[in-house]
Every structure is written in C-alpha cells, then in structure tokens.
Amino acid sequence: MTFLQIRDVHKSYGDHEVLQGVSLDVARHEVVCLIGASGSGKSTLLRCINALEEISSGDILVDGDVVSGRGVDVNRLRRNVGMVFQSYNLFPHMSVLRNITLAPTRIGGVAKEAAEERALALLDRVGMRDKANAYPDALSGGQQQRVAIVRALATNPQVLLLDEITAALDPELVGDVLAIVRELAGDGLTMLLATHEMGFARECATQVCYLHEGRILERGSAEQIFEDPQEERTRQFLGRVLTGGRL
C-alpha cells in the first residue's frame, strides 16, 4: 500500500528548474535510495517532502492526505516525516539529551521524564547513552550524526528522510552510522535516502531511483539498477562511482 506518494512535482529557483516532474510511490516499510550526481535534485526532493521548500506544482501525499500546497499544517506534517541532514545540524547550545527531547516535550505534549526516558533508550540503541549530557561540539561527526538520527526518531515519525547523512563524515565513521540505518530498516521504518553509498543502497534498498537533472531517469530494485541498468546515463554514472571506489 502506498504510504508516500509524489505526483509530478516541479520545483524552480527563479529560472532554474531543479525538479522537472518527479513521481514516486513509497510503500510502508520500504527503503528507497535516491542516487545521482550532485545537483541532480535528490536533496531538493527530500526538502520538498518535508515542506522546507515549497513546490512549484504537483502533489505530495502522505498516508493519502495531500501535504503540499497552501493551508497545510506543516508542523503536524513534520512530526510524521522526520529528517536528518548532511551536516547533522544539532543545536550547539543544548546537551544531547535536550536536543532529543526538545520537540517531544515542546510540541508532542510528552512529559519531560517520559521524553528523557525514551531519549535515553534510543541513545542506548545507538551506543551513545554515556554522551547524553555532552554538548554537540564535544562529539565526533559520527557521534553527532547518530544523535541527529535519534533526535529525528524521538517524535515517532512514520517516514524518515535522510539527506546524504554520511557525506560529511570521515570514512572510518561512516560504518557506525550506516549500521544504525540498516537496523532501522530491519525494524521496518519507512525511509527515503539521498546517498552516495552505493554499497549500502545495494544491500538495503527495496527501490533505487537514479535522478538526473531533476528527473527520475531510472528506477527499480537494487539488483536491477546496479547489475543491469537500462539507461546509458545510469551506466555512466555508476561507472564513474565505481572508479571512484565507492562501491
């Protein structure tokens, strides 16, 4: 059953059309990887789904309800649709615990104790419980990104959008973060990832979309895309990534 539906979405910045009619269906418990070169529109698509960017035309539906356009309660939408960013974006003036409990206590109506208990349980899961009272600046990039994932999970989102979450990490830290995403996928969390980690996409994705110049040029199972790409451009892209040693 389709949970997240993107219908012919266009997005322009001035004269530049970043998304030129993207359509995508994501069922519950699916893990969809968006691959493609920088500037192909992966991040923009994720930001549009989260209503951080306004779309120019088209529709975005979550659970059958249109969530794009005027008059939509974006704050409510965002509680259902969590997002993790490339540069972590933790709040530097708050402890790890406060970063995580801010949204649940301030808008989710969860009591402070309950929110902290849950935050600690989540931190435990990502091996960060001992850093609950640390401040983001004292953490490594990988640790910050793990906290950012927990922060996004703390509001119990139904979909998680992950925007190149390992792109800013040192190579040896990538594994820790991806392990968590893999585990979440195993739990059945619906996820949409923009990523350059082809190995991860191949292993975990139920659906891979190759974006090129604001369009989904090719989509299919991981096997299809990586083993037998139909489009010449997909083949070229994968070839370049392969020689770059990312696969």
Added chain:
Amino acid sequence: MAAATAVPAVPGTRQGPPPTPPARVVPLALAGLAVAVVAGGCAGLALHSLHAMIEHPAAWAQALIWLLAVAACLPVVPAVRALLAAPQRTRLVAAGDLPGARASAADGREHATVAMGYALSVLIGAALVWFVTANDGAISHTFLRWTFIDQAWSGVTKAFWVNIRVAVAAEVLVLVLGLVLAVMRQLPGRSGRPLRWLATLYVDMFRAIPSIIVLYLVGFGLSLAKVPVVKDLSPIWLAIFALTLTYSGYVAEVYRAGIDSIHPSQWAAARSLGLSYPMTLRTVIVPQAVRRIVPPLLNDFIGLQKDTALIGVMGVTDAFTQSRLVSSDVFNLSPVIVVAVLFVVITIPQARFVDRLIAREQGRRAGRTS
C-alpha cells in the same frame, strides 16, 4: 633554515651564484642607539621639570623620579648589545660560517629594533610628563588639583548614582525593546510587512537623531505637551525613557546581526522537527544569537552609560552637572576629572567581564563533555 645550512656544507655542488652574506648590522644598531640616547635625554629633561614643579618633594617622590630616570635610559642596553653583535657577524663571515653569521646578524637586528621600540615608548612617556608639567605645572593645576578633587569627590560620587541608576534601568528596557524590534524586523511573509517596515523606520530614525536631542525633546517636550501619563513622570524616568528610545535602535541592530549569523541549517533542523516559527526563534535561534552578541551589546551599553552624562540637559542633577557646579565655583576643572575617572572605573570591569565570558564560551566549545 635547514636549506640555508645545507648550502655551504657541500662545496663544489652549487650551481647558482655563491650565497650572499647577511647585511651589515652596524647602521641599524647605531640608529637604535641614537633613538635610545635621545629618548633618555628627553625623559631626563621632562623628569627634571617634574622635579622642579613639586616644590619640596618627599624622599619617596625623589626616589621615584630617579627610578624613572634610570628606567628611561634602559633602552640603551639592547642598542649596545646590537652593536656588539656587529663584529661577531663580521668575524663569522670572514671565517666562512654563513649560517652563524646570519644568526648573529639577526640577533643584532632584533636587539636594535627592541631598543627602538622601548625608546619610542620612553619618548611618548616623556612627552606626557612634559605636557603635565609645562607652564610651570599650569596644566596639572587646572586638571589635577588635589584640594578641588577632594572637595568635589563626595558630591560627585553621590550624584554618580543617578547616572548608574539611569544606565541600568535603560539597559534593562533596551534589552527588551531591542529584541522586540529585531524580531519585528525579521517577521516573515506578507502579514509581517507593515511591522517590518515600522521597525525599520524606528531603527533608522533613532539611530540618526543625536541622543542629546532626544533627551532634550523628551525632557521638555512631553511635559510641555501635557502627554498623559508621561507628563507626570519624574525627570529621571524621562531620561531613562529617552535613552531607551535611542539605544534600543542600536541594540535592535545588534540582535538582528546575531539572529542573522545563525546558520539557516539551524532553522531547517528545528522546523523539520515540527517546531513552529516562534518556537524555533525562542528555543533555538535567539539563545544562540544572544551568546554571540554579548561583546557588541556591551559596546552599546558602554555608549549608553557614557550618554548618561548628557541627562543634565533635561534638568537632572547627574555627576557631570554636579561636577560642573563645583568646577565653576572654584574655577578649576579638577572636579570634572573625578567624573571622568568614575566612568573609567565602571567601564574597565565590564570590559574584563566580557573578556572572561568570551573565554569561557570558547573553552566550553573547545572541550566540554558533561
């Protein structure tokens, strides 16, 4: 340095022209010595006239003057050391030890420049002493007469409390009004436009009008026009009101710069969690902005504190007004110096306090883990 030492060590392998010996030290050393001697001489003359001005200097004052005279001659020492480095350089060049020659030439040049730096400071000090003692001490008599300072001290200090109270009250109000204005200037969307416009107009206006004019207009205008409520306020509250009007314009700009300096990704992160615009501003953006704006904010506060010396124009007896009363009685400016010193005394601790805040913030960012 490693490359330089390697060159002469392997004779016969060099392709280019032979390495050059270091430049001579003597001219620079002589210049340093000359400046040091001139500075010492000038300081001697200035101290002599200081000695002459104090009619019967106490033993400790005499000793202090001699001590200063000796200190003024100290820059001669590095100048002489620079001169001593010169023959050593010549000797090493002759012996073919180019790296050694370069090192002693560098030592010599450094001694010479140190001599110049200290000698110039001595010259400046001597000029100040000379200025104070010129005209048989007329200048120090005009500004620094102890009897008048003593006479004005208690009245001026008491009146200075008015300045402090006005400054503190205005600062509290400015902090609030400035933030309101800054947030108004940042309101999003079409609905925010008129408020944005008004806030901009306010900031432009009150930063343009000199604060003494605002004080004057508020102090006399509001009561003349019988503006309700305001006309019954005491002059002190009117002064606070007027300074708040002026400085909230400045502080609004400081806040705005602080809010602007927070990276947009912080907005995105907070909004993506479902936090509303006002909630994001309150819990994420403003708390971070406030930490960054403490130094420029204190700058404006020091300006505000100094401008409390202007509230005399609206009939409030502050420290400056009080000191001028005494001053015109005795026909001497020493009482006004008291006010100046008081302002310095309250400002320096604030500057140090901010230094500490900044250091603490940096320390925390560098390595706090719990």
